[in-house]
Amino acid sequence: MASKVLMPCLNLNHTAFPARDNHQPQSHSFGRVFLPKKTGISSPRQSVIANNSVLTKPTPMVSIAPNVAAKTSSILSHFWREVQGLNNWENLVEPLNPILRKEIIRYGEFVAACYKAFDLDPNSKRYLNCKYGKKGMLREVGMENSGYQVTKYIYATPDVNIPIQNGASCGRWIGYVAVSSDDAVKKLGRRDVLITFRGTVTNHEWIANFMSSLTPARLDPHNPRPEVKVESGFLSLYTSDETNSKFGLESCREQLLSEVSRLLNEFKGEQLSITLAGHSMGSALALLLAYDISELGLNKTGSDQDQIPVTVFSFGGPRVGNSSFKQRCEELGVKVLRIVNVNDPITKLPGVLLNENFRVLGGRYEFPWSCSCYAHVGIELVLDFFSVQNPSCVHDLETYISLLKWPKSVQIQKEGVDLLQRAREFILSAQNYNINLPWKDTAINMVNMDHSQ
DSSP: OOEEEEOOOOOOOOOOOOOOOOSOOOOOOOOOOOOOOOOOOOOOEEEEHHHHHHHOOOOOOOOEEEEEEEHHHHHHHHHHHHHTTTTTTTBTTTTBBBHHHHHHHHHHHHHHHHHHHHHHOOTTTTTTSSSSOTTTTHHTTOOSSSSEEEOOOOOOOOOOTTTTTSSOOOOEEEEEEHHHHOHHHHHSSSEEEEEEEEOOOOHHHHHTTTOOOOOEEEOTTOOOOOOEEHHHHHHHHHOOOTTTTTOOOOHHHHHHHHHHHHHHTTTTOOOOOEEEETHHHHHHHHHHHOOOOOHHHHTTOOSGGGGEEEEEEEEEEEOEOOOOHHHHHHHOOOOEEEEEEEGGGGGGGGOOSSTTTBBBHHHTBBOGGGSSSSSOOOOOEOOOOOSSOGGGGOHHHHHHHHHHHTTTOOOOOSOOHHHHHHHHHHHHHHHTTOOOOHHHHHHHHHHHHHOOO
């Protein structure tokens, strides 16, 4: 049985909820999480139990003295390879290592910056794009001291047309590439190339998410590996371009590989790391890019023993590919740390039934088509939080980050995008237009279940 990591109680009594009643919110306890036994292709899981049945006063943030912060940075500069998953985070999640916790939070905040900078005002000229120029974006979202400079904005074009929304699908801002500064290199111990992705927002992105059929990735032209399959919607979002337009965008993939290659060449000879971070759909794109970089060998520096580490920090991410995709990622050395709320329905899609845990006769046999089942990749760090007053918090990135910062009291801030509510609205619209979504019924049942808990 996989081990469990125990964390202090999660307090939702002091969570910022929309005003409804004057009485205290009732607690909702999920108790312990029972984990499946490890199998040949199932992801190792580390469980963080945050039982919200006990109500206590919020624990104030403890300010870190400058000398303590400097000591932590000094440790990280010598410890960064382990934090990036060199040994699959062995002995770092049980209990959760404070340096690893800090790094997870830091990368989560880089992803949160995507939401803060994303323009959702329909009257704005920058609607569904970034509100700020890349030179000032991190400053505008309050991360001017992050130690990174944004080098490129990334746009993605879903190859779908739907009657719900007027106009053809076009490229929308999906994330950014950044690189650590010279000063940050001293603290981090290496030059970090960072790529972050936001989650699903537009209708075209939602329908791409619901294209749940597995299709061969075929990202390496010299070795297509037809057995390695990924979800067709994520692959479409990653590889589709606007070549039919005279001034159309390159695909998300072409933009990313070009910029990553440029940065690796610019800082050639330095200690380097490639870190990818995403939330929800963004986690899927992060994993696809990590696989792509490694499959093409862009992270190789001359020998297999000296390749640049490629690490994915996934927040509330869905499954991306089949068991062969998982196996190939492991062979290539792609490291994935999945931060998952056990009550988040998005992390159970696609492949609610046919997934890495699907076995018959006590796990001794597999169906011939088991290779077509979806499989999560990497190490799983499980959180457990839920609010009766605000069910959509189970997938909210800010809640993920808050729980990691303050295990005893979560501050739920609804400044970003309510992805679950948007998913529900889109699926209902699809029903009205008789659009065939392969796992529509399963998705809406899970979203409804989340809202009814």
